Amino acid sequence: MKRTTILALIGFTLSFGFPAQAQDPEATPLPTVNHSTLFTVGKAFLSDSYLSPLTYDGVSISLLHDRIKASPYLGGKLLMQQQFQIQTAVTKNPTASASEYYGEIRYHLTGFYPLLRTDHLTLMGGGGAALSLGGIYNVRNSNNPGSLKTAVNLQLSAMALYRWNDLTFRWQLSSPFAGMFFSPEYGHSYYEIFTLGNNRGTVHFGSFHNQLALRNYFTIDIPIRNITLRTGYLGDFYRTDVNQLVTRIITHQFVIGMAFESLHFGGKMVRNNPSILSSYYR
Numbered sequence: 001m002k003r004t005t006i007l008a009l010i011g012f013t014l015s016f017g018f019p020a021q022a023q024d025p026e027a028t029p030l031p032t033v034n035h036s037t038l039f040t041v042g043k044a045f046l047s048d049s050y051l052s053p054l055t056y057d058g059v060s061i062s063l064l065h066d067r068i069k070a071s072p073y074l075g076g077k078l079l080m081q082q083q084f085q086i087q088t089a090v091t092k093n094p095t096a097s098a099s100e101y102y103g104e105i106r107y108h109l110t111g112f113y114p115l116l117r118t119d120h121l122t123l124m125g126g127g128g129a130a131l132s133l134g135g136i137y138n139v140r141n142s143n144n145p146g147s148l149k150t151a152v153n154l155q156l157s158a159m160a161l162y163r164w165n166d167l168t169f170r171w172q173l174s175s176p177f178a179g180m181f182f183s184p185e186y187g188h189s190y191y192e193i194f195t196l197g198n199n200r201g202t203v204h205f206g207s208f209h210n211q212l213a214l215r216n217y218f219t220i221d222i223p224i225r226n227i228t229l230r231t232g233y234l235g236d237f238y239r240t241d242v243n244q245l246v247t248r249i250i251t252h253q254f255v256i257g258m259a260f261e262s263l264h265f266g267g268k269m270v271r272n273n274p275s276i277l278s279s280y281y282r
Contacts, residue, residue, distance in 0.1 A: 031070040032261040036219075036230050038064045042253030044089035046100050049246045050147050050184065051138040056100040058091030060251045064234070069264070074113060079124065083108040087134075089251070102249070104134025104149065110157050110174065122161040130155050130176060144189055149247070151206065153179030153213075168221040170232075175214050181206045186244040204242050213238045221259055230259040 044060035067082045089102040110128030117123075129152070136147045153176035162169045184193060185201050192198040204210065219232035231254075238249045 033069040036066045036259040038257030040253035045250040047248040056091035060089035062087035079112040081110045098140040101137045106132045124159045151181035172217040228259040
């Protein structure tokens with residue numbers, strides 16, 4: 001009888017003890033940040049009527065950092081994506097008698113909200129902002145050898161994620177719908193713009209009537225032991241038509257790199273949490 005009473009008390013104590021541990025606020029899962037640093041290489045096509053009537057083509061390489069993190073907005077369902085890209089290209093005209101060099105720095109900030117979620121498929125839509133700064137340099141031209149390319153745009157985006165076995169497929173599309181971009185007048189020299197201050201008519205409102213762009217981004221995440229290999233395709237199309245000047249920049253690139261997940265926290269969360277061992281705040 002005494003043994004039965006002791007066992008009953010132990011069971012009663014454990015039944016209340018374990019739920020209290022599960023409700024510990026310190027045990028609340030923290031959302032991770034998905035990072036990837038990717039190297040891309042492929043083909044570039046440059047056409048800028050300010051510099052030449054010909055289309056130049058050649059090799060394009062770039063470095064892309066992609067970061068996705070859950071935000072506290074909209075019930076924690078809104079995902080925020082940041083992309084930072086440095087891109088270069090070396091191209092030649094059809095007869096290989098002249099070269100053009102292209103360089104650009106680009107930053108994208110996009111929010112995604114899930115529209116459909118199943119066991120394997122997630123469809124998301126959203127939008128954000130894109131900033132770019134770059135230019136094209138033609139070695140043959142002596143009077144106006146360069147053409148500045150810079151823009152600030154609002155864009156619409158869509159993303160699809162599909163998980164099959166251990167593989168994760170991602171397809172993402174982005175296109176600007178409104179913004180501002182730089183373009184000189186026809187026959188307008190950069191000496192007049194930046195030295196003499198004659199810059200009227202060089203900043204334009206951009207939308208579908210004079211600016212078209214599309215980013216097509218497809219990746220596959222392949223887990224290999226303790227690492228995740230990310231590979232895929234990145235295609236960019238950009239076209240402006242203003243002041244009787246037409247610019248077209250097209251790139252098709254193979255993507256490869258590493259993807260990883262991390263926890264980002266600080267302040268009292270890292271100092272007062274016994275489950276986190278900081279290498280610095282000890």
